[in-house]
Amino acid sequence: MDIHNVAVIGAGTMGHGIAQVSALAGSAVKLFDASPDAVARGLQKIRDSLQKGVEKGKTRAEDAEAALARITGVSQLGEAAEGVDLLVEAIPERIELKQQLFLSLQSLAPAGAIFASNTSSLSIGGIASPLADPGRVIGMHFFNPVPIMALLELVVSDQTRPEVLDAARAFGARIGKETITVRDMPGFATSRLGVCLGMEAIRMVEQGVASAEDIDKAMVLGYRHPVGPLRLTDMVGLDVRVNIGEHLARALNNPAFEPPALMRQMVAEGKLGQKSGQGFYRWG
Ligand code: CAA
Numbered sequence: 001m002d003i004h005n006v007a008v009i010g011a012g013t014m015g016h017g018i019a020q021v022s023a024l025a026g027s028a029v030k031l032f033d034a035s036p037d038a039v040a041r042g043l044q045k046i047r048d049s050l051q052k053g054v055e056k057g058k059t060r061a062e063d064a065e066a067a068l069a070r071i072t073g074v075s076q077l078g079e080a081a082e083g084v085d086l087l088v089e090a091i092p093e094r095i096e097l098k099q100q101l102f103l104s105l106q107s108l109a110p111a112g113a114i115f116a117s118n119t120s121s122l123s124i125g126g127i128a129s130p131l132a133d134p135g136r137v138i139g140m141h142f143f144n145p146v147p148i149m150a151l152l153e154l155v156v157s158d159q160t161r162p163e164v165l166d167a168a169r170a171f172g173a174r175i176g177k178e179t180i181t182v183r184d185m186p187g188f189a190t191s192r193l194g195v196c197l198g199m200e201a202i203r204m205v206e207q208g209v210a211s212a213e214d215i216d217k218a219m220v221l222g223y224r225h226p227v228g229p230l231r232l233t234d235m236v237g238l239d240v241r242v243n244i245g246e247h248l249a250r251a252l253n254n255p256a257f258e259p260p261a262l263m264r265q266m267v268a269e270g271k272l273g274q275k276s277g278q279g280f281y282r283w284g
Helices: 013-024 036-055 061-069 077-081 095-106 124-128 162-174 190-206 212-222 229-236 238-251 261-268
Strands: 005-009 028-032 071-074 086-089 114-117 137-141 151-156 178-183
Touching: 005 013, 005 077, 013 028, 013 036, 013 061, 013 071, 028 036, 028 077, 036 061, 036 071, 061 071, 077 095, 086 095, 095 114, 095 124, 114 124, 114 162, 124 137, 137 162, 151 162, 162 178, 190 212, 190 229, 190 238, 190 261, 212 229, 229 238, 238 261
Parallel strands: 005 028, 005 086, 028 071, 086 114, 114 137, 151 178
Antiparallel strands: 137 151
16 A cells, blocks of 8 residues: 555645645645635645745755645545545544545545544544445544654554555655554543643643743753643644543543633633634743
8 A cells, every 4th residue: 555645634734734744755745625725825834834944954945846846735625535545634623524524535535545534632433433444544643843743643443454554654654754553542642641731730820839931841841841731732722622621531531631710711712822822821
């Protein structure tokens, strides 16, 4: 199962990054979004990031140019799915949306194409369950910013076929990522640990244990985390993390994941983190 032709569904923060690393590694990539504006914004972000990579000496100018030439923006799902070996969805974190998307794609994509989900916490088996061939589905969980972060978390359901995992591992190596393989349990390895730490840090702010800056400094300097849990929550988005936390609290039956009242209040006030300009920190 060699992967040459890739389609990325959703041109947002994660989708454009996944398209970028796939194209840099030599794949022909279709970047789909239902909104042509979102496709145009995604392509512009890829141009900017490739340019930054060139300026930082990480990417050769000719490689950046060749990667850009390999990416086609599309706003018709049928066009995205035609002739692909791998489809990666990076659409909002709602299982019914992802199921519906894969159901539509199953009649549009070649029978042998792998369907990957970039979900950070939803069940891969659940996303795959309505499909005629759930064994073609795997989790490919990327991290933001995709061109810089070294990890690709592969999530296998009970039904994921071994050759699908092998192909995903080979693809991960080709795009320069280290892969880990994780069973389809709520939160996988990364979100389960990362979200738990983030929620506890917010409870500590609530209880007045220390300032957000000092709680982050505790982890950055004391534990060598590159970014503290509160700054990271800002970067991911408080609204996004509330949804993940609610889901994990339910799925793992563990109140440690329950979003604290302070977090819900901040979301209600529009303090969503980096994207809104205000979270635990002021941005921009
Ligand atoms: N292309 C290629 N390389 C680039 C680049 C680009 N566009 N931009 C930067 N780089 C390289 C730099 O050259 C540098 O390389 P060296 O380490 O070899 O010098 C490296 O990337 C870091 O770049 P900077 O020093 O310019 O960047 P920074 O100091 O601002 O740090 C960061 C960037 C490492 C991403 C840092 O902000 C960080 O650690 N952020 C947290 C990231 C994180 O935890 N992400 C996970 C979020 S959770 C998630 O995504 C999953 C989920 O499910 C929600």
